[in-house]
Amino acid sequence: MALRLINTQTRRKEEFTSLEPGHVRMYTCGPTIYDFAHIGNYRAYTFEDLLRRYLKYRGYKVTQVMNLTDIDDKIIRGVNKKGITLKEYTNPYKQAFFEDLDALGIERAEHYPAATDHINEMVAIVQALVKKGHAYEADGSYYFKISSFPKYGSLSHMKLEDLKAGARIAADEYEKDTVSDFALWKAWDEADGPVYWDTPLGKGRPGWHIECSAMSMKYLGETFDIHTGGVDNMFPHHENEIAQSECATGRTFSRYWLHCEHLIVEGQKMSKSLGNFFTLRDLTAKGYSPVAVRYLLLATHYRQQLNFTMDGLDGAKAAVERLIDFKRNLQAVEGGSDNADFPAIVQKAYDGFGECLDDDLNISGALGEVFNFVKETNKLMSAKTLSKADAAKAVEALEKFDTVLGVLPKKEAGIDADIQALIDERIAARKEKNFARSDAIRDQLQAMGIILEDTPKGTTWKRQL
RNA sequence: GGCCGGUUAGCCAAGUGGUAAGGCAGAGGUCUGCAAAACCUCUAUACUCCGGUUCGAAUCCGGAACCGGCCUCCA
Numbered sequence: 001m002a003l004r005l006i007n008t009q010t011r012r013k014e015e016f017t018s019l020e021p022g023h024v025r026m027y028t029c030g031p032t033i034y035d036f037a038h039i040g041n042y043r044a045y046t047f048e049d050l051l052r053r054y055l056k057y058r059g060y061k062v063t064q065v066m067n068l069t070d071i072d073d074k075i076i077r078g079v080n081k082k083g084i085t086l087k088e089y090t091n092p093y094k095q096a097f098f099e100d101l102d103a104l105g106i107e108r109a110e111h112y113p114a115a116t117d118h119i120n121e122m123v124a125i126v127q128a129l130v131k132k133g134h135a136y137e138a139d140g141s142y143y144f145k146i147s148s149f150p151k152y153g154s155l156s157h158m159k160l161e162d163l164k165a166g167a168r169i170a171a172d173e174y175e176k177d178t179v180s181d182f183a184l185w186k187a188w189d190e191a192d193g194p195v196y197w198d199t200p201l202g203k204g205r206p207g208w209h210i211e212c213s214a215m216s217m218k219y220l221g222e223t224f225d226i227h228t229g230g231v232d233n234m235f236p237h238h239e240n241e242i243a244q245s246e247c248a249t250g251r252t253f254s255r256y257w258l259h260c261e262h263l264i265v266e267g268q269k270m271s272k273s274l275g276n277f278f279t280l281r282d283l284t285a286k287g288y289s290p291v292a293v294r295y296l297l298l299a300t301h302y303r304q305q306l307n308f309t310m311d312g313l314d315g316a317k318a319a320v321e322r323l324i325d326f327k328r329n330l331q332a333v334e335g336g337s338d339n340a341d342f343p344a345i346v347q348k349a350y351d352g353f354g355e356c357l358d359d360d361l362n363i364s365g366a367l368g369e370v371f372n373f374v375k376e377t378n379k380l381m382s383a384k385t386l387s388k389a390d391a392a393k394a395v396e397a398l399e400k401f402d403t404v405l406g407v408l409p410k411k412e413a414g415i416d417a418d419i420q421a422l423i424d425e426r427i428a429a430r431k432e433k434n435f436a437r438s439d440a441i442r443d444q445l446q447a448m449g450i451i452l453e454d455t456p457k458g459t460t461w462k463r464q465l
Numbered sequence: 466g467g468c469c470g471g472u473u474a475g476c477c478a479a480g481u482g483g484u485a486a487g488g489c490a491g492a493g494g495u496c497u498g499c500a501a502a503a504c505c506u507c508u509a510u511a512c513u514c515c516g517g518u519u520c521g522a523a524u525c526c527g528g529a530a531c532c533g534g535c536c537u538c539c540a
Contacts, residue, residue: 069538207538315477319489325504364488
């Protein structure tokens with residue numbers, strides 16, 4: 001069966017087809033690089049990574065764009081406070097972001113355009129909108145005229161007249177024709193200090209929404225396949241993107257919209273005041289492995305709110321370990337004749353894995369299939385009825401699944417010579433029944449994060465996750 | 466006020482009409498110098514509540530409670 005995705009636009013599960021056969025173009029709303037990203041942000045990026053990896057698993061070529069928002073009110077405030085340039089302010093957070101992506105095993109997108117590198121493209125869109133009567137200038141700023149786009153609200157299913165005009169309408173927005181019109185370009189203001197661009201639109205800076213329109217269309221074309229983001233971006237951000245993009249080009253902007261639910265921590269909204277606000281660095285500092293965090297973020301369906309708990313993190317770690325151990329045990333299988341039941345077990349795993357993920361990326365179901373495969377194969381292994389060739393096929397399947405899951409170590413890390421020397425010494429000590437010495441070595445290695453496994457076949461080791 | 470999700474065992478979490486996947490935790494076992502690790506086996510009268518439709522409902526419809534989200538720059 002084909003891949004089906006729930007499109008926010010229609011609220012229906014739709015069969016996915018790409019505009020260009022075999023090639024998916026997707027745009028993913030990225031971070032504002034004014035601080036370290038938190039695990040809620042990474043939930044969204046992990047979901048996008050799952051989508052990307054599964055599209056590739058299904059044989060698509062993927063061109064993904066993730067923007068880096070490096071201009072907004074908070075960044076301007078930070079720049080002026082510290083008296084440094086905008087790039088000087090944002091670069092450390094940009095670097096930290098990529099470090100976190102690597103730690104979490106999130107594949108790199110093809111493009112990471114920064115907003116401030118695309119001012120000209122944004123200006124061009126604003127000019128096109130003005131020319132077509134969809135935008136107007138007021139006191140040096142430019143606004144999108146929502147009343148000129150009847151389709152406005154079709155993504156979030158919100159009606160303008162239902163919106164509560166409330167406290168969040170800033171007092172300085174009086175010059176807009178109607179309060180719901182949003183800024184495409186903001187005129188320079190003294191508080192902006194040195195942060196501005198001189199453009200045909202005047203001296204100022206871009207609004208927030210326009211960057212995504214400009215950069216997605218530049219790298220993916222006027223119409224592309226998938227646009228993703230967190231649910232909070234559905235309105236107004238994505239709604240505004242659609243309005244400005246479609247009015248500028250006269251074409252459909254994104255064909256599918258996917259929105260990721262938020263995560264909560266221990267059943268509560270993540271907030272600094274509750275003390276349950278975590279960056280990836282906060283968790284690794286507590287000794288948690290990034291791959292455990294990845295698994296936890298990945299394992300819940302993306303349209304479901306994810307309850308992030310420390311117990312859950314321990315459970316995620318144990319689940320990943322089970323997969324890693326499964327692979328190690330398979331690789332140690334020797335000889336034997338092929339098991340007649342095994343081909344059906346592998347086939348069932350492949351089929352189940354694909355069927356679940358085809359169904360709007362049902363990752364929990366897919367993981368269930370993987371663990372059933374692990375259990376059934378382990379059963380054959382412990383009965384010593386699995387052949388070396390069977391085991392190789394099982395490893396192949398597991399590695400194939402892991403192209404989507406991304407939780408297995410890329411390659412076994414080497415072992416230091418002195419660690420090997422300790423292991424050898426312990427083996428010798430055990431032969432001489434010098435258990436005091438062998439236990440001391442065992443403790444020493446454990447303190448170094450090396451777990452020993454004394455099996456009937458001898459002593460092996462693994463790194464603690 | 467408008468709109469949108471959710472509520473499944475000790476915890477996490479699939480399942481959208483046919484009688485409840487999977488992971489963690491827990492118990493037992495194999496192995497072991499003892500452990501650990503790994504693996505196997507087992508376990509739980511778990512579908513928020515109240516009505517309705519149906520031969521049959523976690524699943525569909527109506528209502529309630531609770532939790533959470535969006536309503537102009539927050540993934």
